Amino acid sequence: KQSLKDEMTLKKSLTLANRNWSSKDFPWYKKVVEVLETTFKLPGFRPHQLQTVNAVLSKEDTILIMPTGGGKSLCYQLPALVLPGITLVISPLVSLMEDQLFALKALNVNAAMMSASATREEVNSIQQAMVDKNSKLKMIYVTPEKLAKSKRFMTKLQKMYELKRLSLMAIDEVHCCSQWGHDFRPDYKFLGVLKGMFPDVPILGLTATATSKVIVDVQKMLNISGCLVFRASFNRPNLFYEVREKPSNQKECFDSLVELMKTKYAGKSGIIYATSIKDCEELMQELRKRGIRAGCYHATLDAALRSKVHQKWLSGEYQAVVATIAFGMGIDKPDVRFVIHHSLSKSMENFYQESGRAGRDNKPADCILYYRFADVFRLSTMVFTQQTGLECLYGIVAYCLDKTRCRRSIIASHFNEGWDTSDCNEMCDHCRRPREKKEIEIVEYCRSLYKLIQNAAGNDAKLTAQMLVDAWFGKGKANLRVSSVKVPSLSREMAEDVVGHLLIEGYLAEDFHFTPYNTISYIKRGPRAAAALSEKATVKMCVQGARKTEINKGSPKANNTINSEKKAKVENNARTKSETTKAENTMKSEK
Numbered sequence: 001k002q003s004l005k006d007e008m009t010l011k012k013s014l015t016l017a018n019r020n021w022s023s024k025d026f027p028w029y030k031k032v033v034e035v036l037e038t039t040f041k042l043p044g045f046r047p048h049q050l051q052t053v054n055a056v057l058s059k060e061d062t063i064l065i066m067p068t069g070g071g072k073s074l075c076y077q078l079p080a081l082v083l084p085g086i087t088l089v090i091s092p093l094v095s096l097m098e099d100q101l102f103a104l105k106a107l108n109v110n111a112a113m114m115s116a117s118a119t120r121e122e123v124n125s126i127q128q129a130m131v132d133k134n135s136k137l138k139m140i141y142v143t144p145e146k147l148a149k150s151k152r153f154m155t156k157l158q159k160m161y162e163l164k165r166l167s168l169m170a171i172d173e174v175h176c177c178s179q180w181g182h183d184f185r186p187d188y189k190f191l192g193v194l195k196g197m198f199p200d201v202p203i204l205g206l207t208a209t210a211t212s213k214v215i216v217d218v219q220k221m222l223n224i225s226g227c228l229v230f231r232a233s234f235n236r237p238n239l240f241y242e243v244r245e246k247p248s249n250q251k252e253c254f255d256s257l258v259e260l261m262k263t264k265y266a267g268k269s270g271i272i273y274a275t276s277i278k279d280c281e282e283l284m285q286e287l288r289k290r291g292i293r294a295g296c297y298h299a300t301l302d303a304a305l306r307s308k309v310h311q312k313w314l315s316g317e318y319q320a321v322v323a324t325i326a327f328g329m330g331i332d333k334p335d336v337r338f339v340i341h342h343s344l345s346k347s348m349e350n351f352y353q354e355s356g357r358a359g360r361d362n363k364p365a366d367c368i369l370y371y372r373f374a375d376v377f378r379l380s381t382m383v384f385t386q387q388t389g390l391e392c393l394y395g396i397v398a399y400c401l402d403k404t405r406c407r408r409s410i411i412a413s414h415f416n417e418g419w420d421t422s423d424c425n426e427m428c429d430h431c432r433r434p435r436e437k438k439e440i441e442i443v444e445y446c447r448s449l450y451k452l453i454q455n456a457a458g459n460d461a462k463l464t465a466q467m468l469v470d471a472w473f474g475k476g477k478a479n480l481r482v483s484s485v486k487v488p489s490l491s492r493e494m495a496e497d498v499v500g501h502l503l504i505e506g507y508l509a510e511d512f513h514f515t516p517y518n519t520i521s522y523i524k525r526g527p528r529a530a531a532a533l534s535e536k537a538t539v540k541m542c543v544q545g546a547r548k549t550e551i552n553k554g555s556p557k558a559n560n561t562i563n564s565e566k567k568a569k570v571e572n573n574a575r576t577k578s579e580t581t582k583a584e585n586t587m588k589s590e591k
C-alpha cells in the first residue's frame, strides 16, 4: 500500500535526523550562539532549532515539521546571518512576509521583499544587491507566484547563484506543494525547478503539517526525496478536546453556544469557526442578538474591515470572532481560551490547525467541535471536486464518530506520532469520562440500507442521506419505503452514526449530482458492498458502553483546570522523548 511505502520513506528521513545534529562541535557553533544572543536577543534554542540550523549549515536539504508558534522562522533567519551571501525565503502570503520584515527591521537585520506592490526603485535595489558582493542584504522574501511569473527575477537568481551568493532557499508553509495538505497552491509546484537549477544550495522546507503522505509528496515535488526530516511533537498538552452532539434545531444550537460564552467563557476570548460566509454572518447576528460581543471575519470582507475586526478581537472588545478558515495564518493571540467548531472542519489537518490557535500561552483552553450528521453532506458537496477532498473529510468524520478512543490518540495517529494512553492526562472528553468499548454488528443494517437504495433505484429515485434514514425509519415518501426492511431499534442519532460509519468505511458511498443551483449528495453502495453481501460478512462498529465510573474522579469544577504537576510532567515528556523513537513506536503500534 502506498501509505506503507510513504511510512518507510519517511522513516529513512527521520533516521537521518537521528545523527547528532544538536552537537556543539560544529565549526560554526560559536558564531551561531553569538547571532542568537546578540542579534535575535534570545537566551537559548527551543527544541529542534539547533538541529535544524546545524543541518542547514551542513548544506543538508531539510524539512522541519513543527507546530505553529514553535519557532520555525529562526531556523532560516539565523543561518541567513551566519552564511555569506543571501538567503531566499519563499512564503505564501504577503501579510506574513510583512510581519517578518517588520520584526527583522527592529533587530537591525537587512531583509527585503519582492512583491507585486514593490516600487521600481525597491525592485532595482534588490536586484542590484543580488549581484553585488559588497551588499549587506541578507534575505529576500518572495511569493511563489512572483518566482513563477518573473523571468527577470529568475535570471537574477541564476546570476546570483553563479556568483555563489545564493546561500540558502527556505520554503515556508511547504505543505502548500502537496495536494494532500490543507492548503494546496498551484504556484508551489513551480518550486520543483529550484533543486535542479541550484543544486549546491540547501533547501529548508518548513511546515506545521506532519502526515507522512504530505511530507513524502513535498519531498518528491521539490526533488529532495529522502532528505532529512525533523519532526517536533504535535501534542498540545494544555488543549482539552471535545466533540458535542450538535442540536438539529438551529435555535437550540445558538442558545447552547451563548450559554457557554456567558458562563464558562465569560470574559474569555475565543474563535468560532463556521463553514460558509453566510453561516458566519448569521451566527454573528444571532450571538449579538443574545448580547454577545462578536465580530465576523471572512474572505469577502475588504482588508481594512478585516483588520478592524482583528484589532477589536485582540483588544478584547470582541469576545469572539466568528470566522471561516480565512481567519488563520498569521493569527497569533496567546490567550485564546476556546476554539469552537460550529460544524466540521474539512479535514483533520484543518481541524488541528484551527483548534491549535487556542492556548498558545500554554494555559488550559478548550477545542469543542459540534458534530451533526447533516453537516457531513454540506461539506462533502463543497470538497468532493478536490482530489483528496472526500478522503480528508472522512478523516475528521471518523474523529467525530469515535465514541471511546482518546481524541488525542486519534490526532496523534493522524500525524503518525507514537502515543501512550497516559499522554492525554484526561484532557479529552473520552479520557475524562471514559466508557467501556462495545462493538456491535451492523452488517444487517448495511444490507437493509442496500435494499432501500435498490428499491429507490427501481422507482427511478435517488436517496440523500436524510431520505435514506427517513425511509429506514418508515418515514418519507411511501414508495421509498420497503416493507421487508425493519425499522431499526436505534435512536435516530445512532442510525445516522451507522450510516456515517458505513460511509467512511466504504460500504456506502456518496454520489454527487449537479443542479443549476447546487450540488446534491445521494447515497449509493460503496466499493466494499460485495464484502458486506458475502455470506459470512461481518461489519463492526464501536459504540459507547457503560461508563467506567471508578476512573472518573474529576468533579465538574475540575473541568478545565490542569494539575500543574501533571502538566509539567507532560511537557517534560514531550521534550525529552526523541521524536525518532516516537516515529519508530508509531511503526510498531499503529496499524
Ligand code: ADP
Pocket (backbone or CB within 6 Å): 042, 043, 044, 045, 046, 049, 066, 067, 068, 069, 070, 071, 072, 073, 074
Ligand atoms: P512558527 O513559524 O513555527 O509558527 P515563529 O517563527 O513565528 O513560529 O515563532 C513564534 C514565536 O516564537 C515568535 O514570537 C518568536 O520570536 C518566538 N521564538 C522563536 N524562537 C525562540 C526561542 N529560541 N526562544 C524564545 N522565543 C522564540
Ligand code: MG
Pocket (backbone or CB within 6 Å): 072, 073, 172
Ligand atoms: Mg511560520
Ligand code: ZN
Pocket (backbone or CB within 6 Å): 405, 406, 407, 408, 409, 424, 425, 426, 427, 428, 429, 430, 431, 432
Ligand atoms: Zn484523551
